[in-house]
Amino acid sequence: MAGRAKVYVTGLGAVSCLGSSVEELWEALLCGSCGLRPLERFDLEGSPYSTAGQASGIEPVDFAGCGVSMGAQFAARAAREAVRDLPEESRDGLAVVLATNFGPSEALEALLDGESVATGQRRLRDGPFAWDVDHVGDEIGAGGERLNISLSCSSGNAALAHALELVRSKRADAVLAGGYDSIQKVVWAGLSCLRVMTAGKEGEGPRVQPFDRNRSGTLFSEGAGMLLLESAEHARARGTELLAELAGAGSNNNAHHMTRADEQGRAMAEVMAMALRDAGVGSETVGHVNAHGTGTKLNDAVESRALKKVLGSRAAEVPVTSLKGGLGHAMGAASALEAVASVLSLREGVIPPTVNYETPDPECDLDVVSGVPRQVDLETVLNNSAGIGGGNAAVVLRKVSLARQ
Amino acid sequence: MARTHGKMRPADARSAAGHVYVTGAGPVCALGLGVDAFASGFWGARARGQQLARRGGRRPRDAVRRVPDFDLSDYVESKRPYLDAHSRFAFAAVSLALASSSPVPRVAEPSRSGLALGTLFGNMASQEAFQRLVRQKGMRLASPMLFPHCYPNTTNSLLCIEFALRGYNQNFCGDSLCGARTLQAGHGAVRAGLADLMVVGGCDALTEPLLRALRQESAGPEAPALSEGAGFLVLENEHSVNQRDSTPICELASVVSGGTGVVGRAAGEHDEERIAGAVRSAIAGALAQAHLWEGDVGAVFIAVRHEGDDLVSRAGAQGRRGFSQLPTFHPNAVGRAFAATFPLQCTAAALLVNEGRLPRAPKLQRVEKGVELWVEQVPSSLLGDAALVLGWSAHSVVAAILKAV
Incomplete structure (x- = not known):
């Protein structure tokens, strides 16, 4: 629309079952590779489904061991890739908008089990979802505002929508925006009972077949996708490449x-x-x-x-x-x-x-x-x-x- | 509720192009349900709090202020026996907000009517029930009815279905500013023409595991009591006001957010100044966006943390020092209601600027020492016709200005 500030994508980051970088993801997508395999993270007893896309190329640490949700670890990895060309001095005003379905689900599980979940500087009263965005923000040295969005499986685009508005309205010159999630046991139990996953046909493993006449359901995976957005002025001032316009x-x-x-x-x-x-x-x-x-x-x-x-x-x-x-x-x-x-x-x-x-x-x-x-x-x-x-x-x-x- | 300003005439409507009006409010909190109970409790609690402070009293450290029990069928027609407390609060609050906004308590055009909801914890009671079920009975017997109620956007979706809010939608779930983000998103969506009407607000309900965990964390002796509830406002543009025959309570003149520049935990003098600077900047931005100056502000509402002498609280007080002679309303009346705090404080601010005077004019002494500067005499009339609502954390600041129509 006339007169409105343009917003550009200047960095990308990805963690997925097809690799833990944008390059790996893109190559696998163009090759038509499939990253869906038997799920090995936890005991699947009682679940009729056992195939999922675990993030590859990254070894996440359990929440109990580090106080950071697995999803936030994926998000931080993708975030670092997305901002790798953004100089330190440009990160003072870098805002972070993250979106997720289940985000800190391990923290919530621990909380409901009566375990202590406050981790170091992060207190429960600050909100468990804020822990994730604070972890990512701290990892990349972002000094701008930080917020979380959760709109189930449209979360990633919803984060981009909000980030776009942040830059357009000049509340931020640069925003890291994206979505993340990890597969955890209680979440898997829930996804299983939704009956949207495919168990596959007799004699062959389950496959996701979008738009195909014989499609029979989806399979879930995990990871993070991050995009660095900048105003035209900010991007131009640092002479960075403009990858696309949002x-x-x-x-x-x-x-x-x-x-x-x-x-x-x-x-x-x-x-x-x-x-x-x-x-x-x-x-x-x-x-x-x-x-x-x-x-x-x-x-x-x-x-x-x-x-x-x-x-x-x-x-x-x-x-x-x-x-x-x-x-x-x-x-x-x-x-x-x-x-x-x-x-x-x-x-x-x-x-x-x-x-x-x-x-x-x-x-x-x-x-x-x-x-x-x-x-x-x-x-x-x-x-x-x-x-x-x-x-x-x-x-x-x-x-x-x-x-x- | 007093309505000192009548319906906008067509001439007013034309001249007010681009303005965003608050036309309804639905407070649900420990003070009661609905605007009248809220207003009575809010100003009454303030007076009681002052008496307590004068006597040197302190609230008990483990005080919890719960929403009084209510029958949801008094607020919505559809039968919803399965809703948890989080959703029940939100349903009652949105119903009250829409009912108070117009003689026709429903939206006119669903695709132009949206919702922005904030929550720190989401539907914790449903999550707890689901988790217990999975632990006790295994994955195979997990409930497909319960799991969809465990998403952080469950309540958002249920509200959209119940109240035909098919338009612009966002769901924030970060820190205690996520309620403030909803006002920003709603204000932005209406101003950008993405929606004619936005229901915005926050909601959080306390559960026993959550309470146990929160009590483990230390809070300053001045921290407001743990609380719960929902606060929703109806925002409309002039087209919607005229279409629905709504009556503006006040105008939401601006909502401005920003980052503080702090990375990691705010730890030193340097960070204190950064946060204070961000608060000053957000206030200046909000005034500029509202086309107002400092003298137009007649009252300040503090919407988040107040924990005595910690660095973040001190910084916020420094940042708003220019307003230290104005009546300042801390969230003591509503308590620490998490995502609901900011919208509830906005509700009080809206009522105040609508009235144009303080409902009660207690003669204050200097009731608190240190950084929280309180005036010794509160005028019975507001000196300006706008109110500033302010929230901040170590990383983000949000300032909103509500002004009389």
């Missing part, structure tokens, strides 16, 4: 049902339209959609309906991908990792394939990128996400050459 964002709620998607996809369509409106661009500019694409029967169909509402007659032409086939559903980290991939798609003009997409589904009659990466010259990417409770969040990313015009 042009717009939206966040809303279905106001429909706690666990069941609104079959019409009304609010999901509205949130994508909100993000495009916020970016000041029309849907005709969208060259690629990085979809939520969980691989569950209903959600993929609903997302397809929502995309058709937003993209209109172009819905069947716009390349769509879901990373969850290989990356799994990284919960609070999911849409942040997908935003990282969206930035790389814009820069490199290539869209990673939707792993395990084999049979088109008439209910999901989109142009799903499959098999091999697709080369496309992209100007605008729409990154969509949704979560339990009906939360939706979307962001619009644009190529820098266009954004500068």
Whole structure:
């Protein structure tokens, strides 16, 4: 929109089951690799599911041993990567906006078990979620304001939405924003009973098959995705490379049902339209959609309906991908990792394939990128996400050459 | 509740373009439920607190102030027997806020009506119940009904469903400023045109494990009693005010946040000055955004920690020294209600600027020593028509200004 400050992505960080750096993640996504394996972190007795995406390339320490949640350790690792080129002297005003589903779940488990959870300087009255953001903020020497958001699986995009507003309104020149989560036992028990995971077919292991006719559910994973956002002035002053423009964002709620998607996809369509409106661009500019694409029967169909509402007659032409086939559903980290991939798609003009997409589904009659990466010259990417409770969040990313015009 | 200002005429509405009005308030706390009980308790508690202080009295260290028992069916029509205390408080508070905002206690356009909620601890009672179930019965018998109520955004989603809040949505769950963030998000969303109406506020409920853990931590002798509750406000733009026939209580003129520059634990004189500087800067920013000057502020409401002589408290007092001669309201009346504290203090501030005078004018002595400067005489009328609400931590500051319409 005219006159509004532009906000740029200038750094990326990633921890996932596909590796603990952006480079590893991107290479694996382009290769169509899958990071979902038997879960080994804890005893799975009683759970009908046993496949998940544990973060690789990082050895997290138990909460009891260090007083830092595993998720916060992932977030800190990704954060360090995202800000590695940001000089120390530029971090005084660096704000941190983190988002998560379950964040400090180990601390909450310990608390409810009656164990002492106050760790060093961090006291319970300051809020357990604040421990995570304080850990990350301290690790990267961020002196700006710090806050946490939790909007279930749309958390990552919701964090980007809030961070965008922080920079636009000049409350911060630079913000580290992203999402994170880790798989812990009680959380796993909860995810298991939601009945959204796939157990796989007879004789073969479970697979996530977004938008595929034979899709049968999702599989969860963990990690962190972080993006460093800067105002144009701040980025220009330090002469850093602009990776993409974060042009717009939206966040809303279905106001429909706690666990069941609104079959019409009304609010999901509205949130994508909100993000495009916020970016000041029309849907005709969208060259690629990085979809939520969980691989569950209903959600993929609903997302397809929502995309058709937003993209209109172009819905069947716009390349769509879901990373969850290989990356799994990284919960609070999911849409942040997908935003990282969206930035790389814009820069490199290539869209990673939707792993395990084999049979088109008439209910999901989109142009799903499959098999091999697709080369496309992209100007605008729409990154969509949704979560339990009906939360939706979307962001619009644009190529820098266009954004500068 | 006195309403000294009538409905906006069309001419007023046009001239007030871009303004954000507080049209409803729903306090639920130890003082009672609803604006009348809250106002009576707030000013009464203040007077009682002063009498106690004059006698050199101190509250018992383990004092806990609970929300009085209530029947949720008095506030919402739908049957919700499964809600935990956290959600019950929020449901009652949002219902009260919407009912007090307009003769038609529902939103006009769901997609233009949103919610921002803050919580430090989320739905702890549901988490505890779920965790106990998993420990006792194993993963296989974990409850699919209970787990969706354990997310930090559960209450947010339930409120959206109950009150048709399908528009802009955020859910903050960091430190005790997360209630303040909701005002900032709501104010920003309305001003940016993302929403016409925003319900904003915070909520936290005390559970026994939480209380046990909190009591283990030392608190200063001047710290407010541990408390719980919910505080929600309805924010509307002029379009919504006219559409819903709402009556503005006051204007939310600005909400400004910032970082303190402190990394790690605030530990020394240098950090004290950093925090004080951030408080001064946030106040200056809030005044500038509201197009006001210091003399327009008639009262100050402190919304977070006050623990006597610790560094962070001292720094905050230094930062607001320019207002030390004004009536200053610490959160003693509402207690340490975590995410609800800031919205509840804003509720009191809104009522105060709406009245234009102090409901009671007790003759104060200097009741506290040290850094908290109190005036010896409180005027019966406010010297300015705006109130400053201020919260800060070691890392972040939020300042809000409410002014008479």
